[in-house]
Amino acid sequence: MTDPISKQLGDVEAARESGRRKMDWAVQHMPILGALRASFEADQPFAGETIGMAMHVEAKTAVLAEVLAAGGAEVAMTGCNPLSTHDDVSAALDAVDGVTCYAKRGVDDEEYYGAMEAVLAHEPTITVDDGMDLVAMVHEDYPELIDTIVGGAEETTTGVHRLRAMDADGELDYPVFAVNDTPMKRLFDNVHGTGESSLASIAMTTNLSWAGKTVVVAGYGYCGKGVAKKASGQNADVVVTEVEPRRALEAHMEGYDVLPMADAAEEGDVFITTTGNRDVIVEEHFERMQDGVLLANAGHFDVEIDLDTLSEMAADTYEARDGVQAYEMEDGRRLNVLAEGRLVNLATPVALGHPVEVMDQSFGIQAVCVRELVENGDAYDAGVHDVPDRLDKEVAEIKLAAEGVEFDSLTETQAEYMDSWQHGT
Ligand code: NAI
Numbered sequence: 001m002t003d004p005i006s007k008q009l010g011d012v013e014a015a016r017e018s019g020r021r022k023m024d025w026a027v028q029h030m031p032i033l034g035a036l037r038a039s040f041e042a043d044q045p046f047a048g049e050t051i052g053m054a055m056h057v058e059a060k061t062a063v064l065a066e067v068l069a070a071g072g073a074e075v076a077m078t079g080c081n082p083l084s085t086h087d088d089v090s091a092a093l094d095a096v097d098g099v100t101c102y103a104k105r106g107v108d109d110e111e112y113y114g115a116m117e118a119v120l121a122h123e124p125t126i127t128v129d130d131g132m133d134l135v136a137m138v139h140e141d142y143p144e145l146i147d148t149i150v151g152g153a154e155e156t157t158t159g160v161h162r163l164r165a166m167d168a169d170g171e172l173d174y175p176v177f178a179v180n181d182t183p184m185k186r187l188f189d190n191v192h193g194t195g196e197s198s199l200a201s202i203a204m205t206t207n208l209s210w211a212g213k214t215v216v217v218a219g220y221g222y223c224g225k226g227v228a229k230k231a232s233g234q235n236a237d238v239v240v241t242e243v244e245p246r247r248a249l250e251a252h253m254e255g256y257d258v259l260p261m262a263d264a265a266e267e268g269d270v271f272i273t274t275t276g277n278r279d280v281i282v283e284e285h286f287e288r289m290q291d292g293v294l295l296a297n298a299g300h301f302d303v304e305i306d307l308d309t310l311s312e313m314a315a316d317t318y319e320a321r322d323g324v325q326a327y328e329m330e331d332g333r334r335l336n337v338l339a340e341g342r343l344v345n346l347a348t349p350v351a352l353g354h355p356v357e358v359m360d361q362s363f364g365i366q367a368v369c370v371r372e373l374v375e376n377g378d379a380y381d382a383g384v385h386d387v388p389d390r391l392d393k394e395v396a397e398i399k400l401a402a403e404g405v406e407f408d409s410l411t412e413t414q415a416e417y418m419d420s421w422q423h424g425t
Contacts, residue, residue, distance in 0.1 A: 012091060015091040015092075019059075019086065020092040020095075022059040022088070022089055023093075026060050026062075030063055032360045032402070033064065033364060035402070036067060036367045037070050040070055040367075040371075041070050044072035045375065046068060046071040046072040046073035049073045049126055049150075050074045050122050051073045051074070051076070051125075051127075051128060052077075052120060052124030052128070052134055053065060053128040054079065054116060054119065054128075054133050055128065056079060056085070056353060057077065057089060057090050057093065058089050058346070058352070059356075060353065060354070060363065061077075061359075062089050062090075062101075063363070064367065065093055065099055066096050066099065067363075068367065069099050074098055076100050076101075076102070076118070076121075077099065078102040079104070079105075079107075079112070079115070080129065080131045081131075081342060082105075082107045083340065083342050083346070084105075084346040085104055086105070087104060090104065100122070102115035102118045102119060113137070116133060116137055120137060120145065126153075126373055127152035128153050128155075130155035130159060131162075131300055132154060132163055135172075136162070139166075149174045150373045151174055151177070152174065152177070153177045153179050154176055154180060157222070157300070158276045159180065160178045160384065163176055175382055175383060175384075175385055176383075176385065177373075177384075178384050179365050182386075182392045184365055184392045184395050184396055184399075185362045186222050188361050188362075190221075194226050194274065195225075195226025195227045195229060195230035195231075196355055196358075197345035197352065197354045197355065198344050200352075201339075201350065201352070202270065202296055205344075205351075206321065206324060206336075208294070210234035210235060210270075211234060212236070214237045214238075214269050215228075215239070216239045216241065216268035216270070216271045217240050217256075217272050217274060218240075218241045218273040218280045219241070219242065219273065219274040220248065220250060223298055224240065228240060231270075240256045240257070240259075241258070241259060241260065261285055262284060262288070265288040266290070268289070268290075268293060269292075270293065270296070271305075272296050272297070273299055273304035273305060274298045276299045277304065278303040279303070279304075280304045282309060286313060286329075286335060289335055292333075293335055294324075294338060295336065296344040297344060298343060302340060310335065311327070313329060314327035314328055315328055316328040320336055322350075323347075324337070361399060365387060365392065368395060369387055369391065372388065
């Protein structure tokens with residue numbers, strides 16, 4: 001087995017043990033992947049398949065990779081963000097039979113894309129992405145792989161946006177499931193997962209309280225809703241900024257203050273961007289902010305806070321704490337940026353990503369999508385596809401059974417009634 005990570009680690013065995021312990025803990029709280037693993041081990045649906053993965057390499061993702069390998073796949077994996085890899089988990093994963101992991105924390109661009117190329121050198125037949133970098137690289141640099149790729153699955157909103165744009169341009173040459181868009185993923189992972197883990201990561205990184213603070217949440221989509229709700233639950237005052245009128249109205253009706261960022265900039269103590277867009281917090285906003293503000297991003301890419309301009313504006317910058325870079329302005333105000341503006345719930349030194357249970361759902365969908373591609377890949381044309389509802393329901397039912405929750409079914413009469421148009425007043 002290749003071992004690219006171990007060279008970087010002082011004590012490889014200790015690193016593997018530590019990573020393994022994190023994975024074993026996650027496994028205990030991932031009943032969906034547990035159930036799928038049992039059926040994959042028995043049926044070996046992925047025998048002969050090579051799965052290339054580019055995802056945040058931490059314990060939960062490692063469990064997904066291990067489950068796919070247990071189903072007979074050869075798995076080659078790397079990270080999807082230069083700061084989110086847990087090196088011990090990467091080492092533990094690389095030691096799993098059937099898995100090669102190239103992910104390393106703190107890589108520069110060359111190493112980041114080099115690791116992705118190493119994954120593609122395995123000639124994957126299926127790609128699993130978080131942010132679409134792998135699909136992009138296949139199409140731009142390794143188009144010869146497309147013929148043998150059955151399909152892919154995409155984890156996050158930004159990746160799905162990029163894929164839909166590529167599809168609209170007629171440039172997407174194999175089918176990809178929009179895992180992000182399923183109810184079992186988006187309503188839990190984006191909302192509760194991002195909300196809980198972003199706030200936890202900010203609190204742990206800064207050792208500061210939420211109570212009494214004004215938290216500005218940029219974007220009131222799925223992630224923004226979760227961040228706003230959890231911040232409010234921690235007794236913070238929440239201000240929302242939006243560009244979409246219905247979402248602005250939703251936030252207003254939920255009881256939050258809705259303001260343009262130019263005004264919110266003066267009020268906020270903590271700013272959390274969740275838009276998936278660029279240049280959300282820029283020079284005119286930095287100019288108006290109070291001394292000591294915290295700036296964090298939970299959107300996929302590090303383009304939401306304009307750090308280049310902030311650097312130019314700063315008279316001095318220094319590391320105020322691990323994971324916190326202070327930018328001191330000429331007038332003495334200090335603006336504190338967490339995790340270099342990268343995903344705050346994954347990229348601060350103490351960040352753990354989403355809670356395990358939430359990722360069990362998201363990765364349960366990933367796993368059944370991979371199975372669907374292997375079993376029925378021919379049924380899907382090139383392009384972005386919604387995950388079939390039956391797969392989403394299958395995962396929900398496994399979770400409910402694991403939680404011991406029973407629920408009703410439609411009677412025949414009810415089902416007929418719901419499907420008919422003849423019954424009126
Ligand atoms: P979404 O599309 O539901 O919400 C984004 C919202 O931001 C929309 O309501 C949009 O109108 C608004 N927006 C766009 N530009 C804006 C601007 N300049 N100012 C204010 N609002 C603006 O997307 P979702 O699912 O909430 O995802 C948001 C981002 O978070 C994506 O990049 C996604 O990939 C990422 N994500 C991050 C996770 C994490 O672990 N941190 C987990 C899941 C998603």
